[in-house]
Amino acid sequence: MSIIVLGTVALDTVKTPCGKRKNILGGSAAHFAMAARLFTDVNLSAIIGSDFPKAYIDFLRRKGVILTSLIKAKGNTFKWEGRYQGDLNTAFTLKTELGVLSAFRPVISKEQRNIKYIFLANVDPDIQRHLLEKMHSPGLVGLDSMNYWINHKRNSLLRLLKRVDIYVANDQEARSLSGESNLIQAAKYLYRQGPKMILIKKGENGVLFFSDKFTPHLTKGAGFIFSLPAYPVEKVIDPTGAGDTFAGGFMGYLAKAKNTSEATLKKALVYGTVAASFNVEAFGLERTSQLTLKDLERRISEFRKCTLF
Amino acid sequence: MSIIVLGTVALDTVKTPCGKRKNILGGSAAHFAMAARLFTDVNLSAIIGSDFPKAYIDFLRRKGVILTSLIKAKGNTFKWEGRYQGDLNTAFTLKTELGVLSAFRPVISKEQRNIKYIFLANVDPDIQRHLLEKMHSPGLVGLDSMNYWINHKRNSLLRLLKRVDIYVANDQEARSLSGESNLIQAAKYLYRQGPKMILIKKGENGVLFFSDKFTPHLTKGAGFIFSLPAYPVEKVIDPTGAGDTFAGGFMGYLAKAKNTSEATLKKALVYGTVAASFNVEAFGLERTSQLTLKDLERRISEFRKCTLF
Numbered sequence: 015m016s017i018i019v020l021g022t023v024a025l026d027t028v029k030t031p032c033g034k035r036k037n038i039l040g041g042s043a044a045h046f047a048m049a050a051r052l053f054t055d056v057n058l059s060a061i062i063g064s065d066f067p068k069a070y071i072d073f074l075r076r077k078g079v080i081l082t083s084l085i086k087a088k089g090n091t092f093k094w095e096g097r098y099q100g101d102l103n104t105a106f107t108l109k110t111e112l113g114v115l116s117a118f119r120p121v122i123s124k125e126q127r128n129i130k131y132i133f134l135a136n137v138d139p140d141i142q143r144h145l146l147e148k149m150h151s152p153g154l155v156g157l158d159s160m161n162y163w164i165n166h167k168r169n170s171l172l173r174l175l176k177r178v179d180i181y182v183a184n185d186q187e188a189r190s191l192s193g194e195s196n197l198i199q200a201a202k203y204l205y206r207q208g209p210k211m212i213l214i215k216k217g218e219n220g221v222l223f224f225s226d227k228f229t230p231h232l233t234k235g236a237g238f239i240f241s242l243p244a245y246p247v248e249k250v251i252d253p254t255g256a257g258d259t260f261a262g263g264f265m266g267y268l269a270k271a272k273n274t275s276e277a278t279l280k281k282a283l284v285y286g287t288v289a290a291s292f293n294v295e296a297f298g299l300e301r302t303s304q305l306t307l308k309d310l311e312r313r314i315s316e317f318r319k320c321t322l323f
Numbered sequence: 324m325s326i327i328v329l330g331t332v333a334l335d336t337v338k339t340p341c342g343k344r345k346n347i348l349g350g351s352a353a354h355f356a357m358a359a360r361l362f363t364d365v366n367l368s369a370i371i372g373s374d375f376p377k378a379y380i381d382f383l384r385r386k387g388v389i390l391t392s393l394i395k396a397k398g399n400t401f402k403w404e405g406r407y408q409g410d411l412n413t414a415f416t417l418k419t420e421l422g423v424l425s426a427f428r429p430v431i432s433k434e435q436r437n438i439k440y441i442f443l444a445n446v447d448p449d450i451q452r453h454l455l456e457k458m459h460s461p462g463l464v465g466l467d468s469m470n471y472w473i474n475h476k477r478n479s480l481l482r483l484l485k486r487v488d489i490y491v492a493n494d495q496e497a498r499s500l501s502g503e504s505n506l507i508q509a510a511k512y513l514y515r516q517g518p519k520m521i522l523i524k525k526g527e528n529g530v531l532f533f534s535d536k537f538t539p540h541l542t543k544g545a546g547f548i549f550s551l552p553a554y555p556v557e558k559v560i561d562p563t564g565a566g567d568t569f570a571g572g573f574m575g576y577l578a579k580a581k582n583t584s585e586a587t588l589k590k591a592l593v594y595g596t597v598a599a600s601f602n603v604e605a606f607g608l609e610r611t612s613q614l615t616l617k618d619l620e621r622r623i624s625e626f627r628k629c630t631l632f
Binding site for chain 1: 409410411498504505506507508525527528529531547548549550551552553555556557558559589590592593629630631632
């Protein structure tokens with residue numbers, strides 16, 4: 015099954031203890047696509063400016079990403095500048111230039127309206143809703159957001175949550191949107207807002223996943239739990255986009271499997287985990303753009319050895 | 324096989340969002356013993372003051388802890404006062420009164436010198452060395468410490484590391500002692516200091532374990548990895564002593580199994596994980612003192628469901 019991902023395509027400037035890159039290809043939709051393409055056709059809905067390098071468009075196309083709905087507008091491409099220090103777990107944003115992103119309204123083809131697997135990566139929730147309303151028969155809808163929208167467009171975001179199947183958040187965002195400091199209680203709160211699955215990303219500490227599909231062994235009532243550590247990476251170069259890469263691997267696997275059984279969901283989380291582990295091993299899309307399904311599978315078998323008891 | 328644990332027996336005053344307890348029984352050795360006693364005989368080497376309630380001594384004895392080497396001295400028992408907020412991951416120490424602990428020199432019996440399983444819970448590294456030197460034929464020696472000793476007695480601690488098999492640290496301590504922010508690199512540094520196994524506790528984010536016993540699938544050279552998430556606990560009441568409880572479950576299982584094969588080590592880590600999850604569900608030793616091996620095993624089977632893929 016094809017996927018459509020809505021999000022940003024950006025020019026990132028990143029500084030980490032391992033080096034610096036200027037205006038490299040980034041953005042939530044680009045990172046998502048680079049992992050999801052390993053499983054299925056990925057349609058990218060995003061906007062770029064007139065300054066966007068043609069080489070990057072060629073690169074995305076070469077990687078098999080479908081660019082029919084990549085809108086080119088007059089003005090500058092969305093730019094993000096940030097740096098990481100110490101344990102590289104937190105990005106410090108130095109600059110954000112929205113550029114053409116501030117006037118973005120997704121436009122997709124008639125054909126694309128029939129796509130069943132939809133991922134609304136981090137952009138303004140009103141833009142996310144805009145795309146979702148265009149879709150004819152959503153099968154599985156995932157949603158990511160960020161603290162900025164939780165603080166500034168909380169109501170839009172909560173309304174949107176009622177219409178999605180999977181809410182993807184990092185631990186900070188889950189705590190902030192729910193007002194709960196315990197992640198299980200946070201997930202239960204978020205579950206009550208609508209999504210049947212809550213995926214909490216904890217960076218180097220792995221993921222917690224809650225779904226009403228699982229046997230109720232841990233918690234009474236809504237939401238049951240799956241917990242995975244991260245794949246241990248010794249040399250983290252640049253964590254930018256790791257969460258989107260995770261989501262891409264996760265949704266990509268689900269779109270390929272065409273079901274959301276407990277076993278499939280767990281497998282999808284494992285694919286997301288190892289995809290993200292490759293992402294952090296190089297700047298931007300350097301490593302994930304070289305990835306094959308075989309690489310993922312090889313690392314999954316290593317991951318098994320270091321987590322199964 | 325019997326275990327001897329050296330550490331503190333304390334009177335804790337704890338405030339968490341769930342309530343407050345004053346002068347409850349605590350300390351690293353007490354928490355360790357309460358978990359380890361489920362697997363084997365636990366000898367406790369610690370010091371208490373003349374103010375120490377007889378009821379607590381009776382309680383420890385009733386739980387089967389061997390108190391031959393619990394020294395009673397003139398003066399006050401070691402007291403710790405702390406509080407937790409928000410996600411309850413960090414303890415804020417409000418007060419520490421060393422009392423008799425400042426003059427503690429472990430005294431053990433002739434028989435106890437022959438014990439093979441030794442755990443040096445958090446006290447001054449010079450006191451830890453003092454006990455270790457009394458032991459006739461150490462079989463498996465575990466060591467825990469804390470930031471205070473890393474900062475103030477770094478050399479004593481590093482000398483001691485050469486003589487232990489397992490170094491147990493939380494992520495902060497591992498980073499601080501090694502100077503490495505990446506935990507795998509931190510573990511490799513610590514491994515080079517002597518211990519053949521490094522156990523890094525990450526609180527609600529589980530544990531990372533490094534051992535030269537494991538097949539070298541992840542890292543070249545020293546130290547191979549096992550990673551476990553924590554057992555997801557919805558209602559954390561008081562995390563005090565969770566790390567010591569973990570160590571007690573871990574070492575207790577190893578002492579019972581009498582080997583350190585890869586499978587045994589992994590199992591021991593799982594027992595430590597679930598033991599710690601019970602500890603945080605009540606104040607002090609309230610929950611762990613009621614624990615049975617069956618409780619642990621039941622929770623392990625739940626843990627399996629929410630971590631295995």
